[in-house]
Amino acid sequence: MASSESPKRQANKLLVPENVVAHYERAVVFRLGRLFSSNAQGPGLIFLLPCLDNCRVVDLRTFTFNVPTQEVLTKDSLTVAVNAVVYYRIRNPVCAVVNVEDANRSTRLLGQTTLRNVLGTVNLDELLTAREDIAILMQGLHLADLGDSYDKP
Incomplete structure (x- = not known):
């Protein structure tokens, strides 16, 4: 034809x-x-x-993933099983490609690590009563740093 x-x-x-x-x-x-x-x-x-x-x-759309259930040791040495959902999106595509081998995988691993680290700094009582405060703490301290460190190509 x-x-x-x-x-x-x-x-x-x-x-x-x-x-x-x-x-x-x-x-x-x-x-x-x-x-x-x-x-x-x-x-x-x-x-x-x-x-x-x-x-x-x-x-550039928002992605979600489930952090699998994992056992975490709290500040008062108690073991709790926790899981979470992480929402993220790429703000700077150039930095996501140039500075990180696999931005999606890195974000997943950072979410899991941040969950363990933050929950290790609180007591069980705080964990049960202040869920929203812990979520704000996770977002403010750790995940925001990820974006700042990747913003410079």
Whole structure:
């Protein structure tokens, strides 16, 4: 079957491939292995030079994951079984690609570690009565630091 496009248009497609980045995504472009721009590309149509450009698309939507049930030792040396749900989203796609090998996996491990560390600093009584305060403490002390340390490419 013959294509309805002109031969010149077909040749242009071979030279400059087009990629469409969705509204909730951003593309981090590398040219010859180096970061092409300090800002992520998108949403919309982006053009890549074949053999020179490579891109990684990052999803900016909010993700959730369950922290599996784990036994934690509290400050008063009691063992409790806890689980949690972590909500996160990537704020800076360039830093998420350049500074971390796998940002999603790193966030999961940080959530588990932070849960254990924070619960180890409170008594069982505080744990049972101040759940919201502990959640605020976790968010403020540990997870905010993750974003700050990854904000510098």
